Amino acid sequence: MLTESRRRTAVALQGVFGRSYRVPESWDEGLSSEDAALAQAILGLCLRHWGRLYAWIKPRLKTPDRGLPLGSHTAIAMGLAQLAWLPGVSAHAAVNESVLLAADPALGFPAHKGLTNALLRQASKDREGLRAQLDGLPAALDRSPFVEMALSAALAPRKMETHLEELWRALQRPPRPWFKALGNEPLPEGLEPDPVFSEALRLTPEATFPREWLRSGAGMVQDLSSQALMAFAWDQPPQRILDACAAPGGKTTALARRWPQAKLVALEADARRARRLEENLSVRRVAAQVEVAESVAWLRDTEGTFDLILLDAPCSGSGTLRKHPELAWIGDRLDMVRLVRNQRALLEAAIPRLAPGGLLIYAVCSWLPQEGAAHYTGVLEAHADLRPAALWASVFGDQDGATSLFRPDPLRWDGEGFQAFALVRA
Template sequence: MKTKPKSAATREVSARGVALDLLARVLEQKRPLEEAFERHPDLPKLENRDRQFVRALTSATLRHLGRIDRIIALCMERPLPNKARAVTDILRLGAAQLLVLGTPAHAAVDSAVALTAQLGGAAGYKGLVNAVLRRIAGEGEALLAQVPPGVASLPDWLWASWVWTYGEEQAAKIAGALLDEPPLDFSVKRPAERAQWAEALHARVMPGGSLRRAAHDPERPQRLDEAPGFAEGAWWVQDFAASLPVKLLGDLVGKRVLDLCAAPGGKTMQLAAAGAIVTALDRSEDRLQRLQQNLDRLGLSAECAAADATRWDAAGDFDIVLLDAPCSSTGTLRRHPDVAWLKDPRDIKKLAAAQNRLIDAAVRLTRPGGTVLYCVCSLQPEEGPERIAAALARHESLRRAPLTEAEVFGLREVLTPEGDLRTLPCHLASEGGMDGFYAARLVKAD
């Protein structure tokens, strides 16, 4: 007996149910969205179109969460009780569809009501869900006008931190740059083939040689492993800003380079492609396995070692130690909007302590006369310039080697007065922006 295919409405409710569960895993269990998405048991049961919808919906909800919550509050007399947290999340998902994704009102509202009915003990909230979302559908523009974009989408602590660090005007530009889906950037293994792959990937060449494809390119395949050049190992995905630190190291041919905290391996691949003799170190064997798979696909080689860098007892004779330290990742909010809701100031303090230990290890493992390059994909000063100031105070053997405008391909705005690299999401705004990155180049005395 043949089973009747599911109706479109049933599939939509199923996809929204998965999105609801993913939102709870991020906001309540503090699990990264990408990890929760990859490991969700129900995702393989959905059609590819529905999986793409789940990703788009959860990402849009998290990207605009602060603003969405304020708009929902305008439509309710009082907040929902804590025991109705799932209903709050249903309202968030519904509002994201109406205000961000442009989902037809009947689909967004009806599916939210149906999803509420499926929740144990929450059926009594169906009327409220229906009323709130219908008001948002009818008064969306007026409600949006009451809650300014950008600033309102961030946790208060993060906005306050950026205002203190960059000033209110620059902080507003950063916050605004996080609201749009970012473009897709590629690093090409062989520089001579950039033009070829730029054409094949519908991309343009950026300063320094990265390729960039627009976020909404109609030719963009849904699966990257189906894109031209993937199977040939011609390129890997790497944000433009993330590609800059390795390019600050000059000629790498034949140099012994240690990539600390290397996984998932974007910088390892850059180093190997540039001719360095690379050792990639990471605590996670699983992440190193993925790094090795990427190297194999690209036909590149590096020695991979699973170890805690602070305890690794290899001889300190590397020409260069690149430390892309674990951090809050607040510079990657364009791509990972969940980060804003996974971290808080307590995490920053813990991460800063770990970064100090890793910098000390990097100095120990660098030969006299060698270079330490410290970088983080964070916008927080505690994880960037403050860590370098502390390292210079601790290690008399270290001195800063300031970067020049030529080394950052004429992008003067990404240089700090001290000569460090500081990219912001609002830099190159007309070109699609970039992730927030900080890097400092240090030299160890002979």
Template structure:
């Protein structure tokens, strides 16, 4: 665990106020566990240096939530009585600091949690005494607390949605030892990958031997913000980079990126196929605006159209030589980067799979003779990928699998010699995000 610079607790006339970092974390935990909502991307924007503490604290609370709650339960007078969310949040935060953040003093971990417990929105005032007593006791032996928490089964931290995602990731074999190994990998804080766009990479970024253009952050190196802001490079997960390293040497003068924001893949497409006319669709106005801005900043030419891709494609006569459909999805493959994913409401899956199917059918109709269509989702769930592939195979006999990736990136049963038309890196042999996809081509000149 990196040493953390500790925020100063602000002592006001009426006592100790929790730092903004802790208040932000408590808000985020309420959003996730109360509403099933995501932690907003910019949740730690105004925290300055305390953002490190906030990120570490939130990440640990989300990743160890089940064990933290299981540890608390037997300590209660009436363990079967429901505990208000405010108490659970505050205790999880206090215990996490005591167990896993050695740079936080006992005093800060306990007293700020007690103050949070008294907060009307974030805590539960009647449990202020309980929080105080429990944390004070735990603070007496932090090493034992950590050992007791670590000794609880890791499976407690998995929601049913996470369990399903893991099993889908390892299907069809799903040996229990593999499930635990994958879960343990997904609990590590991920290191971002980058793609070089121009010039030289800054110090601290190491080229990835097997994936030209991919750079990884070396241990302890600072996050290369100035380089990203100067458009020298962009953050792009290695799975996205490998997906876009498809082998295809036919000319592709007309490219469609059907679901384009924030534009990482549009950028890569433009760099791979200089001179191609690129159309980039995005349904959400704000994301479309951000897409336009990023492309402009990177000097990428593309026609950005803010539209529902299904409607736009169904009403279009245009034909494309290369279509990328990086479809909206559950994001089950991103749960390492988004530790709140297991706890989100996942009730819109049928709507998403319906949309994916509609987008795929409409995109297939716009594929020019000889053209290539790549469908991808950052999800392991079969209904978001493999089922669509099987459907397309039946519904569109004019399309044929296109073996555009090295066989090692696909499932064993999908390989044709050294290549595969199915992109599905094995999660235990590939350190990138969980992705699945497939490529088809239309016969013709």
């Protein structure tokens, strides 16, 4: 019988390649930690190398131009990834599990059971050679037009486009999470401050994941970029704060801890995500008024102004390719026009609700200029009463001096790709 770790991996891959779905957060829930680690490794390798895996398979097919049904494609790619890059998996397990997968009428393509068996058995005779062949294929095979666009956009502000391969190699390393302590309790063993941005904590490679510490609300997982972004230098204590796109609440938590006296309203359009936001805030013992609401409509229908508005807008996620390698294969189908229009609508709804002297922070985990820098310019042109607020150290910008446009250098920064800007109302 197919093992659960491989079955889950196949389901996740088929969601991505068959339906353009993101890999759901809960895709490996309930697996033992050993099985989850294996499933994560196979899924990561297949997503990062789907292009070159197919380039290896294609010339070995009887009719290469007809392509492969997704069921057999998944089974063969998973088998090859294990044979080439996971030496701890026996050749027997890698081949047999893929044959079982191909034979599964729901997930595989039973007519290709023999083909799967033949290709993988042949490949298993020289695993080192297979690895060398796959590693020797051009890296560009694993990049979709969306990835090429994201990498160029990441490098363009510093005119570093010739470093595209270097950035791509960095994005191929599996991500390691960042953490933030929320109290004064002693840190779990193995959590250490980052040498550059000491508020952010990293796990030493041999340490175990601090599940209990997170569950108790003493800390949270938060990417380095989000932590650096939320450390913006602003010394005017706000009384009313709005977090307009709040779940799962990492930035809401940062706002509530920094200004515990302020009235904080957190909006979230998706009811399921709003529940998670409430749970997260409750376990972290931070207070906010959570509203399940679409922000543009809420801002139109309610009264009052805010001294600080955070707009962590829905975006393409192009800056998160390292953590979400599936984006490489579904990004080309995103409706960028609609995304950018929604971002601008959120901005235009939020701006009139800024109190005099109030601060607006807009952020997206994307490198694409139309989702960040273009809104910055567009909004400044359209609103004469807004001024850039240089709240981040020069290291986070691409020019000398403190910056109002947060865009860390992707080649020298280990956090996710982010663009953010800060504006104050005169």
